[in-house]
Amino acid sequence: MSIVIAIDGPAGTGKSTVARAVAAKLGLEYFDTGATYRVAALHCLREGINLNNTDDVAAMVSTMNVEMRLDPANPVVVLDDEDVSRLLHTDTISLIVSDVATNLAARAVLGDMQRRVIAASRKGAGIVAEGRDITSVIAPEAEVRVLLTADDEVRVARRAGDGADPVTVREAVLGRDRKDATVVEFHTAADGVVQIDTTDLTIDEVVLAVVRLAEAQLAEEASE
Numbered sequence: 317m318s319i320v321i322a323i324d325g326p327a328g329t330g331k332s333t334v335a336r337a338v339a340a341k342l343g344l345e346y347f348d349t350g351a352t353y354r355v356a357a358l359h360c361l362r363e364g365i366n367l368n369n370t371d372d373v374a375a376m377v378s379t380m381n382v383e384m385r386l387d388p389a390n391p392v393v394v395l396d397d398e399d400v401s402r403l404l405h406t407d408t409i410s411l412i413v414s415d416v417a418t419n420l421a422a423r424a425v426l427g428d429m430q431r432r433v434i435a436a437s438r439k440g441a442g443i444v445a446e447g448r449d450i451t452s453v454i455a456p457e458a459e460v461r462v463l464l465t466a467d468d469e470v471r472v473a474r475r476a477g478d479g480a481d482p483v484t485v486r487e488a489v490l491g492r493d494r495k496d497a498t499v500v501e502f503h504t505a506a507d508g509v510v511q512i513d514t515t516d517l518t519i520d521e522v523v524l525a526v527v528r529l530a531e532a533q534l535a536e537e538a539s540e
C-alpha cells in the first residue's frame with residue numbers, strides 16, 4: 317500500500333519545511349517540484365538562453381540531464397553529475413524562476429517528469445510532493461491533498477527571517493506569486509483539497525495536521 321501526499325500553496329507558506337518533515341515521519345520520499353523549475357532556470361542561465369525566448373527555454377528543459385534524489389533527510393538535485401542543490405535558492409534564481417514556470421511548453425515537460433517521479437514512488441511506500449499544481453494538475457488522484465496558506469505579510473516576514481534583503485524578499489515572495497498565478501491556481505483549494513491556514517500555527521502544528529490526515533487515510537485503506 318502506497319500513499320501520495322500532495323501539498324500546494326503560495327511562496328513562504330511552509331510547503332518544503334512541512335513536506336520534508338511529514339515525509340521523514342511517515343517514511344516516504346520527498347519531492348520538491350519547485351526544484352525542477354529552479355534547476356531548469358539554472359540550466360538556461362548557464363547555457364546563455366534568453367528566458368523570454370519560450371521555444372529555446374522549452375527545448376533546453378526537454379534535453380537537460382537532471383536527477384532528483386528524494387531522501388527527506390538529504391534531498392539533492394543533480395544537474396549533469398553536479399550536485400546543484402545549494403545553487404537553487406539564491407536571489408538570482410528566485411527572481412528568474414517564474415520565467416520558466418510561466419512558460420507553458422516548459423511546464424508540460426517538467427510536469428511529465430514530475431508525474432513519472434510520483435508514479436515510480438507508488439512501487440515503494442509513497443511520496444510527499446509539494447509545489448503549486450500538485451493537488452490540481454499533476455497528482456489530483458493523490459490520497460491526501462493539502463493547500464497551505466498564510467497572510468502575505470507573515471510569508472514575507474518568514475523569508476526575511478532567513479536573513480535576506482527586504483525589497484528582494486518581497487519581490488521573491490509576492491511578486492513571484494503574482495507571476496506564477498497567471499498560469500496556475502494556488503490560492504484557492506480545489507474540490508477535495510484540505511486548506512490549512514498556517515498564519516498562526518507553528519511548523520510542528522502544521523506537520524501534525526498533515527500527518528493526521530495521512531494516518532486517517534491509511535487507516536481507512538487498511539479497513540477496506
Ligand SMILES: Nc1ncnc2c1ncn2[C@@H]1O[C@H](COP(=O)(O)OP(=O)(O)OP(=O)(O)O)[C@@H](O)[C@H]1O
Pocket residue numbers: 325326327328329330331332333334350474475477478514517518519522
Ligand atoms: N508555520 C510556520 N511558522 C513559522 N515559520 C514557518 C512556518 N512554516 C514555515 N516557516 C518558515 O518560513 C520559511 C519558508 O518556509 P518554506 O521554505 O518551507 O516555504 P515554502 O512554502 O516551501 O516556500 P517556497 O514556495 O518559496 O519554496 C522558512 O524559514 C520556514 O522555516
Ligand SMILES: Nc1ccn([C@H]2C[C@H](O)[C@@H](COP(=O)(O)O)O2)c(=O)n1
Pocket residue numbers: 327349350351353354413414417446447448449450492496500
Ligand atoms: N508545481 C510547481 C512548483 C513550483 N512552481 C514554480 C513557482 C515558483 O516560482 C518556482 C519555484 O518554486 P518554489 O521552490 O519556490 O516552491 O516554481 C510551479 O509553477 N509549479
